[in-house]
Amino acid sequence: MLSVILPTLLFASLALAAFGALRRIALWRRGRPAQVDVLGGLLAMPKRYAVDLHHVVARDKYIANTHVATAGGFVLAALLAIVVHGFGLHNRVLGFALLAATALMFTGAVFVYKRRLNPPARLSKGPWMRLPKSLLAFSGSFFLATLPVAGVLPEHFGGWAMAAILGVGVLWGVSELFLGMAWGGPMKHAFAGALHLAWHRRAERFGGGRSTGLKPLDLTDSRTPLGVEKPKDFTWNQLLGFDACVQCGRCEAMCPAFAAGQPLNPKKLIQDMVIGLAGGNDARFAGSPYPGKPLGEHSGNPHQPIVNGLVDADTLWSCTTCRACVEECPMMIEHVDAIVDMRRFLTLEKGATPNKGAEVLDNLIATDNPGGFAPGGRMNWAADLNLKVMADVQQAEVLFWVGDGAFDMRNQRTLRAFVKVLKAAGVDFAVLGLEERDSGDVARRLGDEATFQGLARRNIQALAQYRFTRIVTCDPHSFHVLKNEYAAFGGQYEVRHHSTFIAELIQGGRLNLGQHTGGSVTYHDPCYLGRYNGEYEAPREVLRALGIEVREMQRSGFRSRCCGGGGGAPITDVPGKQRIPDMRMEDIRQTEAELVAVGCPQCTAMLEGVVEPRPAIKDIAELVADALIEAPLRANSVASSKREAAQVNP
Incomplete structure (x- = not known):
């Protein structure tokens, strides 16, 4: 009986899954065209899954090992089940291979079940609880059905009753795992996720x-x-990316706006976009609401x-564009791109x-700041x-990009400290002066692409007049835009954040530093230096050079x-708890640190x-400037030279 039931269920479910897959693809193709390397992406997908995706998943060892066992076992079991039970190739070697695959999958599924007994708040419930x-x-049904193939049990063991039970188990399993991939349900992420990795927009x-x-x-x-x-x-590949969401809630757990009680949950935002694919409402969403x-x-x-x-609009304006959601997402979904795209329309x-x-954008148009x-x-x-x-000297080793901190009295202290450091190191540097305009970062994050592009082109035109080796700035937002977003408009530069340049x-032995004499220090990583540009170590190297042992925050x-x-959040100012x-x-x-070291004017502000009491805040440039002992050495050197000259010419 099983020789009839199993092939029928397998091939019927595969046929329905193929039809559902075409329907799903049609939903994605409702989106605008996007250029992708179709074949190259498909060939690269296995490595992207095994390496890049699992690099993120592996941060949670429990679920990483569980996923390897469950997903790996399922893929092997499904392929072998089609060969053994679908095509009837009852070979003992294949039978034992299928037993091993289903046993591996069953072991992983036990750990999935254990995790779901008391799931973290970030995990979606609902249909995910049945997975x-x-x-x-x-896995259990195919394991039992394969025992006769491997010769462990006699053929037709258990009679009609066992065949009926195994048939129901297989029907349940293939309905969830085969049909669910294409028609909807928890396993939808497996099909969409694989193609998302193949045709990712980045x-x-x-x-x-x-x-x-951001893409222009x-x-x-x-x-x-x-x-x-x-x-x-x-x-269309953005819509595909939304459909790949596994609803794990890692983005939710990391989102500062959600934690602050503002009306944003990046997981729900992505699921709302999934609802928008086919139509519907959010009444059945099984996770945390906004x-x-x-x-x-x-x-x-x-x-x-x-x-x-x-x-609602305030959901979009709550985002600080910190990219914590993107960094945490195991499916590598681009939440920030989607939010900025929707802001652009508004x-x-x-x-x-x-x-x-509106006032800030008007100011940028009228005054360039x-x-x-x-x-x-x-x-x-x-x-x-x-x-x-630059207009006077025409060239310099370093172009110091001042940024709009030039108009802020607090940030002026940081700028002056960095100038002191540059001079102490003997760096050949110059500034654009009145030719410098706002980098356009805040305009772009607020969705005003036109104002951003206008500022970018004018800055690029000003920079093109002069010769310099690199740009250095104290502002991670300007650093990011100049380094990563001006290139689309013809402005390709070597750009350094001031902490990297100081390091x-x-x-290079160009700074003579004393030791930090203050209290304990913790360092706050700026989002646009860290998550956006991967620079975590240079600021810490500078602090260690000052004799500071950093007390890391959790x-x-x-x-x-x-x-x-970031992201214009202080400007849009959406209230939270x-x-x-x-x-x-x-x-x-x-x-319990007495001082906070920072590397960004936004973070400082x-x-x-x-409100106090709180630790003092100091930029890394200020800490280094305070520790400089080069000036006294130079004074001693001048005095020594005079004494030597007096001895030679009494």
Whole structure:
């Protein structure tokens, strides 16, 4: 009987799965065209799965090992089941191979079941709670059905009753695992995820690469939509990426806005985009809702506007673009790209940037800086420093990109400290002076691609007049934009963050430093230096050179908590239950450090905005400038030279 039931169930489910796969692909293809390497992506997919994806999954050893056993066992078991039971190749070697594969899968499924007995809050419940049982049913049923093939039990053991039980188990298993891949359900992520890895919109992320710059809009093509209004306005491989979500909630657990009680949950945002693929509402979403927004009130379809249908505008404006969600996602989904795409429509088409957003964008257009300060005052902070200006010298080893911290009295201290360091090291540097404009970072994150591109092109035009080896800046946001986003407009530069450049100066023996004499120090990683550009070690090297033992926060490095200052968040100012910088300061207090070292003007402003008592905040450049002992040495050297001259010429 099993010789009839099993092939029938296997091939019927495979046929239905193939039909469902075509239907799923049709849903993705509702999106806009995107260029991908179809064959190359498919060939690269196994390595991307085994290496890049599992590099992220492996951060949780329990689920990594569980996933290897369950997924690996399932793939082997499914292929062997089709050969052995589908085509009837009853070979003992194949039988034992299938027994081993199902046993491996069953072992993994037991651990999946154990995890689901008391799942973490970040995991979606609902249909996901039945998945362990389906995995056990599939592996257990095929294990028992294969025992006669391997010669362990006699053929037709158990009679009709056993055949009926195994038939039900196989039906349950193939319905979830084969049909579910294509028609919906927890296993949908396996089919969509494999193709997402093959045709990822940022293929350069694989193989140890990094890709964090936003993709530009073609503002010269009237057919190109200005951002994303409806689900169908996403590219088809973005829609495919959303469908790959495994609802693990790692992004939710890392999101600073969600933790602060603002109306954003990146996991739910991605699932809302999945709802938009085929139409429906969020009433059946089995995870955490957006804080303050009940389930069942949002719906949409591919042809309906997303905002106020699938999501509310304040959900999009809550994002700090810190990229913690992207860094944590085991399926390598690009949440920030999607959010900025939707912001672009609201800003460019609707003019609906909230709170002070419109004022800041108007300031950038009128004065080239977000604060609306008179452009002629850009160099007032350095009136007594006698800095070289590129227009006068035409070339320098280093172009010091000052940034809009030039208009902020607190950040001026950092700029002056860094100038002191550059001079102490004898660096040949110059500034653009009044030719420098805002880098455009905040305009782009607020969705104003037109203003960003205007600023970028004017800055590139100014830079093209002069010769320099590299650009150095104290602002990670300017650093990121100049390094990773200007290239699309013809501006390719070697760019250094000031902490990296100072570390190079120290390693080269160009700075004579004393030891830090203050109290204990913790270091706060800026999102746009760390997660966006992978620089975690250079700032710590500088601190170690000062004799500082860094007290690491629990959330540091690639898991550092955002200060709340990125993505225009202080401008759009969406309220929550608490402030993100207050949460970060609590992380700091747990280290009992007396001083916080920072490397970003936004971080400085946000952390200093926390009410006292709290540790002092100092930029790395300030700490290094305080430790310089080169000036006294030079004075002693001058005095020594005079004494020697007096002895030679009495």
